[in-house]
Amino acid sequence: MVETNKASALRLGMLIFGALAVATAVEFLLALFAYVLPILVVIALIKAGLVMYYYMHINRLFEADPDPDQESFSYKLMTNRIGLWFFMLSDSFIFGGLLVSRFNLLGLTRPDVNQFTGLGVTSLLLISSFFANRAETAMVHGDRKQTTISLVVTILLGLLFLAGVIGIEWRIAPFRPADNVAGAIFYAMTGFHAFHVLTGITFLSIVLGNNLRMRYTSEKHWAVEAAVTYWHFIDVVWIIFYPALYLIGSVH
Amino acid sequence: MKHFFSIAVLILASTFAIHAGMIDLHLLPKQASLQAVSIDQLFAIYMWATAFVFSLIVVPLVYSLILYRRRKGETGDGAHITGNSTLEIAWTVVPLIAVIYLAYLGAQSLAEIRRIDQTAMVVKVIAGQWYFQFQYPDYGFSSPELHLPVNRQVDLQMTSNDVIHSFFVPEFRLKQDILPGRTTELRITPTSIGSYTVSCAQLCGANHAYMRATVKVDSQQDFDAWVASQKATAGQNPVLVGEQLAQQYGCAVCHSVDGSKGNGPTWKGLYQSQVSLTDGTKVTADQTYLLNSITNPNLQIVAGFSPNVMPQTYGQTLSKDQVSALLAYLESIK
């Protein structure tokens, strides 16, 4: 069952990434040349939906338990999934609060930030989600080697994202955090998000280490699924934050 | 069912008794504004509603506790009744209708108290730690007391010099927070001549409890006379101006002029006296010292007092002329 589907699973991952890449290109160009706010919102929601369905497998939450025995592995696996999603649900309220703050403070204006670095870091994160998905898919099909490679690439891209945001964007921004409210909210939103990226990288690294110790199998690899799902969650947050900070509104 | 009849009678009796008791207690202060009228009408409805709902729950409850208590030697359980859909729907829908009606009354009342009178007099309210200042832009003076002519709407345009404060006069039934960096509005039409107190109703720091000012509602003639006298004394003898400012800005809350102890050093005989500071040194309270005490208070703290109690903002909020007037006044207190 498993081997014949691996190729198609990997293909699906690539297809979804393609769709995300196209959507990102479209929202970038629209924002710059043909600004229509509702479309930007819709694109962000579509991107988020794609990641949540195809990469995070949110549909699994609603599947019936294959084994009703509460002590069985599959039952506990589903319990763990529910726990992780509750965690992400809770976490999303922080980001929701920051988003509300951004619109309350800046209205339909936006911070004067660099579009190219913005697109750049966004692309890094999207590509990293592609590789994270690849890592999980490989694991499902028992390919530890591919899992390792894909995890390494994901982590590297995550580190590059942090370098891009903290190393570059925070330096070149035309305001300091304490200057004005645009500065405050920009650094707060990117800062809270970057902290989550850091924890995600840490989690992925731990999983990478354990994979090298051959702790996971195609049947039992909850930690891989969890770390990758959490990574995708961080990506979804950025899918919303990116247009909110870079694309929506006019510069002061 | 005789029980339901008895309970109904008791509920009615209880409702009237509790309501009568509430009225007897005179739970609301004197009504002194036009806006208070609709508010008090709504309170009156609440008194009936509260008395009734309280009785509706407590009477059957107590009745049951007495009637159905387990007597000595009684075994067995209560009646096996799990519910009644009709009743449950009824006690969901009826309260729903009641609260929707209350919401309607509430919206009406709110619209009533926010009614705008185009001929309203504008008074600017400046709040700060821990004072109120009332400016009359129509007449060109400011005062630490709020004087209002009866039966005329006043449009209070309020802003804060530092933290969030609030304007509250219980007899007017109105309250509005005062924010820094923006103007909030409150419209009041006083209807009863007399003297009232406006207190700050938003915790604003150490001396929040003492942040009060006098509100005087006068007849039109008395109000006009007061305006005339205020205009006359504005901008005269700097010592008098300084004295007024010291009142307006609440300095007297902490600094006495008769030598008694307060949160801040007394001003009696301060000028040119020797002052011991917390760092052990002794300095002369010359004009520079006094100036620094107002505009840069943490620079030199008198021994026995603490930093950060004196507000730090006077340097920004007072004009040069105002500071000079204050200095003149301070120097005059022997």
Next chain:
Amino acid sequence: MKKLIPLGLIRGWVWQIIGTAFGVGLVTGIRVLMHLPPWKAEPSAVVGGLFGALFFIYGVGVFDDWILWASGRESPDHGDEMKLGWRRFFGPSNNHKTIGVQYLALSLLLFTIAGIFALIFRVKLAVPGSKLLTPTEYNTLMSLHGIVMIISVLIGISAFMNYVVPMLIGARDMVFPRLNAFSFWIAVPAGEILLSSLFMGGFDTGWTGYPPLSAQAPLGMQMFFLGVSLASFSSILSALNVLATVIRLRAKGMTPFRMPIFVWAAIATSIISLTATQLIGLSFQMVMLQRLLGMGFFDPIKGGNPILFQYLFWFYSHPAVYVFVLPGLGIISELLPVFVRKPLYGYKWVAMSSLAIALAGFLVWGHHMFAAGMAEYLRDPFMVSTLLVAVPTGVKFFSWVATIWRGKITFPTPMLFVLASILVFLLGGLSGPPNATVSTDLQLNNTYYIVGHFHDALYGGYVFPFFAAIYYWFPKMTGKRMSEKLGKLQFWLMVPSFTVMSLLMMRIGLLGMRRRVSDYDPALGFQADMMVMTIMSFLTALGVLVFFINLFLTLKRGEAATGNVWNSRSPEWLVPSPMPLHNYDQELEVVGEPYDYGLKDSPYVRFHGESEDGRNQ
């Protein structure tokens, strides 16, 4: 270190000292690298406090299993922790009953401390012009009374949900036992840090912490913000555990409408705690950032908006009050049938009413801001949504009365406290609607009326149900029964005195007496009321003291009570007391309705099969 210092709590404190020093060192080091003067109190205190807390829970041993898993190793079987005796309460336990007791102890400790703060300032307030406390001391004690009470309530709620929910649904434990231990232990340094604000200049903003005042308040303010942020994680993760447990570990045959009603209350409470709590953390962290880094979210000079803080803060803090009361209301519904021997009337509607209150509670936060200066058009909608919450609340009251009607009623101590809860929560609920309609609220907001209203709601919705629950489940927890005599004494000391105090609060509030004032003008004529309120508060405190005496005497030499003391149908009473280590040795199946008192041959649960051997957690 485990061999050197066997007690987790002591290890935790040792590591807390190390962590605090590390945090301070980190800040100092970064400042040196940035060519700034090395020492600055505020960032050092915040970072020191944060690392102190994290190292504390590491030291206790909360992270041990997770660290093993992260390095690819197996964690040990935690075996029978009962071998540790009393020491198990001072270390990282994975057993929900042990953790429940830990939460309970912490909750009672914080409740007592916060209560003492209140007694102190009530003495000052009894006499206008009293110099017992300076204004800032008063403001600090008053603020700490508020927040420490709130934290004690949240922790008390975690105590009950953790102890009782697995028993009620027929489970061995919670789904995430280690997370449970984390949730408890993070609350300990959170409480310490909160209380440390007393020694760091205090703070004068009330527990609501509004900027700009909180942005310029003394250092104690940061300890308040940090303490609450840490405590919020306890609340959030505890809720996560409860929700997942109820979804996944119900016994066979326990369909949603065959769960004990308290479980519905726990679900509704946890939905709120899981989600909304993040907003108080965020709003406080934003003020912390404004203070530490000058980020002007709420500073008008930098374009910030002080009202934004209030929106974020109240978006949690209103639903929070439903977190405070929904479990207690669930306890009332759970206990009434037992003492009136009659089904809970309209069980399904009562269950749904908890959910309805929770969901509606998310839509009303603006009613705390009617006078705040928010946009005018927002006031009416919040009024409407607020009034609507009365409907599901009313459903509960009517159901309680209908449950009692035609019952067979006895009045042991738990029942007395349940009745007190109903009466006092009724006062709390009835005093609500005048706050909901905007125009009347303009009179009442920020006065003692509000203080009376929420104290009624809190005592009726939490404090009295909390005591009812302790008296009720104490035999299950310990195999002993608390003294009825002392219990009734506590009841008669607490209930009338508290009720009188709350009514007086509402009276002077209606007449215009402001809240949060350290002093007041005797000319207002409230001196007598304030004096009586102070006396009442001491009587209430005396009642609490009687409770503690009862508790200690019972633990020492209480009357044994190992069977089904209350003749309850609920499954936990069908096994011996104290509750066995893993609750039910035999599998449990639900075969009937939970509250079919009065119906012959209608068991709720049946036990099946052989005993399992003690499985690992």
